[in-house]
Amino acid sequence: MxxxxxxxxxxxxxxxxxxxxxxxxxxxxxxxxxxxxxxxxxxxxxxxxxxxxxxxxxxxxxxxxxxxxxxxxxxxxxxxxxxxxxxxxxxxxxxxxxVANDAHARFDATARAYKYYLHFEKDPFKLNRSWLIKDRLDIDLMNKAAELLFNYTDFSCFSKSNTQTFTNNCKITKAIFEQGEDGLVFTIEADRFLRNMVRAIMGTLVRIGKHEINLADFKAIIESKNRSNAGQSVPACGLYLVKVQYEYVK
The missing domain is CATH 3.30.70.580 (Pseudouridine synthase I, catalytic domain, N-terminal subdomain)
Known part of the structure; x- marks a missing residue:
């Protein structure tokens, strides 16, 4: 055959x-x-x-x-x-x-990137495509917290529980909030992601933006490796997988 x-x-x-x-x-x-x-x-x-x-x-x-x-x-x-x-x-x-007959779409990927979109005023054209949040957020502080992610590899605190992964280690290479069209865009890149990881990170960074927790709290959450300490997962509607990299796909 x-x-x-x-x-x-x-x-x-x-x-x-x-x-x-x-x-x-x-x-x-x-x-x-x-x-x-x-x-x-x-x-x-x-x-x-x-x-x-x-x-x-x-x-x-x-x-x-x-x-x-x-x-x-x-x-x-x-x-x-x-x-x-x-x-x-x-x-x-x-x-x-x-591709080669042993090429694997999941295991051969070397990097992935997600974007998460937020907007702050009701907009019917963003329904199911961006998260409407009415709170004012401290974007500078959120970006300072996002930079702390580069110092860690074990992100158990942001992983959905009872998954079948062998390790919760990931290497995050980019994490930044930027002003987008009529809203805010969070971009995050890593070699791999855990189940629910981006939405849990976003939920925790939003708590930073609301001044509900500070940078020391954010570090303590990561170091606890306990999902119950992190913020709630933000709605799925704002999350987009935007890039998957392979050494042999251009």
């Missing part, structure tokens, strides 16, 4: 879906993508994603790998139009990339 592996790059608005990963009794991005590609290629296609996104989280750049039996390479590489025609408008296929 001749099988060839490919990466597919997609983008999606997660508002209508219960995250990326296929699950019973819920509509997910992976389920719809697998169905569309199975129809197009006229064979069962099962994707494996670069990670999982929770219900309501969006992705501007997401990769998954899949195998095709006895592929016609030219047909595979020109499949975007046909696949997009079979997908709902909220999911878009962007690229198909031939």
């Amino acid at each position: 001749n099988k060839k592996r490919y990466f597919i790059q997609i983008a999606y608005d997660g508002s209508l879906y219960h995250g990326w990963q296929t699950q019973p009794n819920a509509i997910t991005v992976q389920e719809l993508l697998d169905k569309a590609m199975s129809v197009f290629f006229r064979q069962p296609i099962e994707t494996l994603g670069c990670g999982r996104t929770d219900t309501g989280v969006h992705a501007k750049e997401f990769y998954a790998h899949f195998d095709v039996e006895n592929p016609d390479e030219s047909k595979v590489l020109s499949a975007l139009g046909g696949i997009n025609a079979l997908l709902p408008y909220q999911i878009a296929a962007k690229r198909i990339i031939p």
